[in-house]
Amino acid sequence: VSLGEQFSTVLDAAKTGADWAWELLYDECSPVVLSYVRGRGAAEPEDLVAESFLHAVRAISSFSGDERGFRAWMLGIAHRRLVDDWRYRSRRPLSPATDETLEAAGGGGDVEEEALARTEGQQVLACIGGLSADQQDVLLLRLVADLSLDEVASILGKRISAVKALQRRGIARLHKELFRQGVSR
Amino acid sequence: VSSFDDYDDEMARLNELSDRDLDRLFAGGSTGSALSDDLGAVLGAARTALTEAPSEVARERHLAVVLQEARDLALAEQTRAPAPVPAPVSPWRKVMRRSLSVALKLSVALGAATLSMAGLAYAGVDLPGNAAENAVENVLRIELPNQGRPENAGKSVADEVQAVIESFEDRGCEFGQAVAAAASANRQDESPAKDDPCTKDDSNGANGSRATAEERSAEGRARASEASGGASDAGADNAGTHDDFGRATAEEASNGGQGNGSSASEAGADNAGTHDDFGRATAEGASSWGQEKAASASARRKANRPTD
Numbered sequence: 001v002s003l004g005e006q007f008s009t010v011l012d013a014a015k016t017g018a019d020w021a022w023e024l025l026y027d028e029c030s031p032v033v034l035s036y037v038r039g040r041g042a043a044e045p046e047d048l049v050a051e052s053f054l055h056a057v058r059a060i061s062s063f064s065g066d067e068r069g070f071r072a073w074m075l076g077i078a079h080r081r082l083v084d085d086w087r088y089r090s091r092r093p094l095s096p097a098t099d100e101t102l103e104a105a106g107g108g109g110d111v112e113e114e115a116l117a118r119t120e121g122q123q124v125l126a127c128i129g130g131l132s133a134d135q136q137d138v139l140l141l142r143l144v145a146d147l148s149l150d151e152v153a154s155i156l157g158k159r160i161s162a163v164k165a166l167q168r169r170g171i172a173r174l175h176k177e178l179f180r181q182g183v184s185r
Numbered sequence: 186v187s188s189f190d191d192y193d194d195e196m197a198r199l200n201e202l203s204d205r206d207l208d209r210l211f212a213g214g215s216t217g218s219a220l221s222d223d224l225g226a227v228l229g230a231a232r233t234a235l236t237e238a239p240s241e242v243a244r245e246r247h248l249a250v251v252l253q254e255a256r257d258l259a260l261a262e263q264t265r266a267p268a269p270v271p272a273p274v275s276p277w278r279k280v281m282r283r284s285l286s287v288a289l290k291l292s293v294a295l296g297a298a299t300l301s302m303a304g305l306a307y308a309g310v311d312l313p314g315n316a317a318e319n320a321v322e323n324v325l326r327i328e329l330p331n332q333g334r335p336e337n338a339g340k341s342v343a344d345e346v347q348a349v350i351e352s353f354e355d356r357g358c359e360f361g362q363a364v365a366a367a368a369s370a371n372r373q374d375e376s377p378a379k380d381d382p383c384t385k386d387d388s389n390g391a392n393g394s395r396a397t398a399e400e401r402s403a404e405g406r407a408r409a410s411e412a413s414g415g416a417s418d419a420g421a422d423n424a425g426t427h428d429d430f431g432r433a434t435a436e437e438a439s440n441g442g443q444g445n446g447s448s449a450s451e452a453g454a455d456n457a458g459t460h461d462d463f464g465r466a467t468a469e470g471a472s473s474w475g476q477e478k479a480a481s482a483s484a485r486r487k488a489n490r491p492t493d
Contacts, residue, residue, distance in 0.1 A: 017259025031238040050247040124234035
């Protein structure tokens with residue numbers, strides 16, 4: 001979903017707190033944000049998406065730019081939330097969920113079918129998880145958000161030359177791992 | 186089998202692709218080579234595996250939270266009191282305010298400068314000229330201590346000393362006295378004036394001092410001989426003692442006066458004052474010493490003389 005030329009109108013409405021504007025912005029950006037945080041191995045990716053949008057609501061008055069810039073801005077917020085989440089979890093180990101919690105969270109359905117459908121995706125995620133943290137950041141932001149090298153460097157706080165090197169090493173390693181596991185062919 | 190597995194160093198093969206080629210691959214395109222086809226397939230698989238929208242349940246939950254936050258912020262923004270607008274200030278008031286500020290700063294600077302000058306003047310610091318002291322006295326209407334008198338206004342001690350030096354051609358005793366008096370004009374602990382040594386029998390210079398010394402020594406010698414004569418009447422021991430002592434003192438005084446007088450005459454006019462003073466002081470000392478001894482011996486002789 002792309003907002004195109006109506007993005008500026010949607011942005012102005014979102015700054016005034018219009019519900020419809022925020023629904024459009026959420027539908028446009030939430031898949032990208034969720035893909036990024038999930039690919040980075042977040043423990044609760046959907047919670048991080050909600051938290052990222054809450055921060056966006058509070059800081060929307062400071063943003064100015066086009067639709068592509070808004071996507072990069074949202075991913076920057078998600079990246080900082082992700083880092084904060086890692087720090088928080090490193091200080092407070094998680095306690096295992098109770099049986100009642102698991103039953104309440106279970107959506108039902110055919111578990112085997114879901115597992116088979118996700119096999120290839122899980123293998124890709126596993127290969128990406130084998131990369132270094134910086135390589136994961138660069139490849140995920142380039143893949144799922146289609147950001148340029150400049151935008152990735154800005155979000156990660158690195159030089160473009162460093163981002164280029166991380167991108168090449170990440171691609172080579174991912175290619176090797178995926179072909180070794182026979183995912184793509 | 187992938188052609189990638191034929192090479193150990195995959196980074197070397199990846200260098201065949203430029204940054205623009207990689208951008209095209211990330212955008213879903215291809216450069217037409219086998220390598221780019223391989224990489225395009227890898228990136229496509231990764232993108233497919235990663236891209237996932239939130240579930241409908243999660244979407245509803247997230248939107249409820251986000252929309253509520255947006256409404257709250259919008260409401261808070263509307264109810265927030267507008268910032269107070271500053272009242273317009275007339276140009277005349279601005280000018281007056283600025284002028285007052287400048288005048289205040291100038292007065293503070295002037296006061297600080299005046300106080301510092303007053304402190305320096307009170308401490309007796311000799312600044313070049315007395316302009317600062319005069320300015321302080323004129324402004325504060327007070328008379329500062331340790332400053333020059335009105336007749337010396339505008340002149341420093343150095344100027345006065347320079348004037349004294351230039352006014353004298355002769356570098357004698359009077360010249361030194363005058364320079365010393367001018368230099369010590371600003372002293373706080375000014376002691377009472379002493380007797381002027383230049384006025385004591387120095388009109389004849391070195392010869393005069395020698396003559397004075399000889400006169401003094403002769404007088405002392407006469408008094409000593411008189412004392413020794415009286416002492417012989419009183420007894421052999423006492424008279425001999427006083428006689429010898431008085432004679433030796435007189436001779437010593439005579440020798441000192443003559444020696445000093447002759448050396449002073451050889452030294453020249455510049456040193457005449459110094460030697461003159463020394464010879465005169467020595468002669469005076471000898472004279473007074475001989476007189477005292479003579480008087481003492483005479484009294485003792487009278488006391489020891491047997492009464493008839």
